[in-house]
Amino acid sequence: MPSDPPQNEALNLFTGEPQHQNFHRMSDFFPTSPLTASPAPHVFPTGPALTLPATYEFDGTTGTSADFLVDTDTAALLVLHDGALCHEQYWLTGGADVQWISWSVAKSFVSALIGIAIDEGLIAGVDDMVSSYVPELAGSAYDGVSIKHILQMSSGASWNEDYSDPDSDIARFGAVMAGQGSLLEFVSGMTRERAPGTFCQYNSADTQVLGHLLINATGRTITDYMKEKLFDPLGMESPGYWTVDAVGVEMAFAGLNLTARDYAKLGELYRRGGEWNGQQVVPASWVAESTASDEPHMQVGQILVGSEVFPFGYAYQWWIPSGAPAFTAIGIYNQFVFVDPASGATVVKLSANHRYGLSPYEADDREGETVAFFRAVIASLN
Numbered sequence: 001m002p003s004d005p006p007q008n009e010a011l012n013l014f015t016g017e018p019q020h021q022n023f024h025r026m027s028d029f030f031p032t033s034p035l036t037a038s039p040a041p042h043v044f045p046t047g048p049a050l051t052l053p054a055t056y057e058f059d060g061t062t063g064t065s066a067d068f069l070v071d072t073d074t075a076a077l078l079v080l081h082d083g084a085l086c087h088e089q090y091w092l093t094g095g096a097d098v099q100w101i102s103w104s105v106a107k108s109f110v111s112a113l114i115g116i117a118i119d120e121g122l123i124a125g126v127d128d129m130v131s132s133y134v135p136e137l138a139g140s141a142y143d144g145v146s147i148k149h150i151l152q153m154s155s156g157a158s159w160n161e162d163y164s165d166p167d168s169d170i171a172r173f174g175a176v177m178a179g180q181g182s183l184l185e186f187v188s189g190m191t192r193e194r195a196p197g198t199f200c201q202y203n204s205a206d207t208q209v210l211g212h213l214l215i216n217a218t219g220r221t222i223t224d225y226m227k228e229k230l231f232d233p234l235g236m237e238s239p240g241y242w243t244v245d246a247v248g249v250e251m252a253f254a255g256l257n258l259t260a261r262d263y264a265k266l267g268e269l270y271r272r273g274g275e276w277n278g279q280q281v282v283p284a285s286w287v288a289e290s291t292a293s294d295e296p297h298m299q300v301g302q303i304l305v306g307s308e309v310f311p312f313g314y315a316y317q318w319w320i321p322s323g324a325p326a327f328t329a330i331g332i333y334n335q336f337v338f339v340d341p342a343s344g345a346t347v348v349k350l351s352a353n354h355r356y357g358l359s360p361y362e363a364d365d366r367e368g369e370t371v372a373f374f375r376a377v378i379a380s381l382n
Helices: 065-071 105-119 147-151 169-176 183-188 204-218 222-231 260-271 284-290 367-379
Strands: 032-035 055-058 061-064 074-081 084-090 240-243 256-258 303-305 308-310 312-314 319-321 327-331 335-340 345-351
Touching: 032 222, 055 065, 055 367, 061 065, 061 367, 065 074, 065 367, 074 260, 084 260, 105 147, 105 204, 105 222, 105 256, 105 260, 105 284, 105 327, 105 335, 147 204, 169 183, 169 204, 183 204, 204 222, 222 240, 256 260, 260 327, 260 335, 260 345, 303 312, 335 367, 345 367
Parallel strands: none
Antiparallel strands: 032 240, 055 061, 074 084, 074 345, 240 256, 303 308, 312 319, 319 327, 327 335, 335 345
């Protein structure tokens, strides 16, 4: 599944080269905006130890779990059951205290913040036009486009998110993180290809627009608003940070850096319908809307990522796999926060799959296979 790169020149992304020596130290490559740990950290209780299944089934074949974890350069694997940590394992440069790049897992955090801002009345609702809040978007692809259509990756903006294509829009977008202009300048210059709300084409620029919406609606940085509304209430145990552009604006589409345990807290929050320790952190209605594909063009088989149809449905910056009800945040190189509410399970996988983006196909990117592995892991809980 998708996520989004910054400066290919700095990291040499999508070349087949190992990336695990880079993804735990993004602050060495880009300027950052720090998030301090919560003053009241939440430590997951320890549950019954889970033994990972030896094998799993995917696309008519049997895979070996141990080989899969090695082949996809897994740095962290966490499994929570009913809020208790029953499996935690690290490899390569991962670790319990290591901040790892989110890539597009950040999008689901941004969606949560949009829901909070709407609940607080800072944004009137998803049917408002984003250009009413971000005047710099006048005349761009986003002029007169509703917040809902942007949340759904249905803005109609012209975009190509093909990670294997060095001339794609996402590659040019990444150049901004090398200091070539600002993120707002980039999205303000985009053009429209389709009527908004008619076609779901995965577009990282859409999430960056949501980031600018947050900044203007709240009058605060994304870092500051997130610290108060998510980071502290969820009891994030470790410091984190956002990577930022040349003018200090957060890379909302992909630039969050947290530990595996702290990523898991967003999944747990959504598994619990937005409630945490007796506090409704995100409205339950927003959680429900954000994790359900409610329109025909948002269903499995309809979502375009780059030049290929992606085999999941989509909602408000969350992916909806086919099969048993579940939802997941996904980032390039196999970053996952996977939530299966019926089973009470949340699974986090942080990775540096070196084959990611060598082609636009499952054989290299392995998102569908990862979900199959997660389902086997969750079945082992019951």
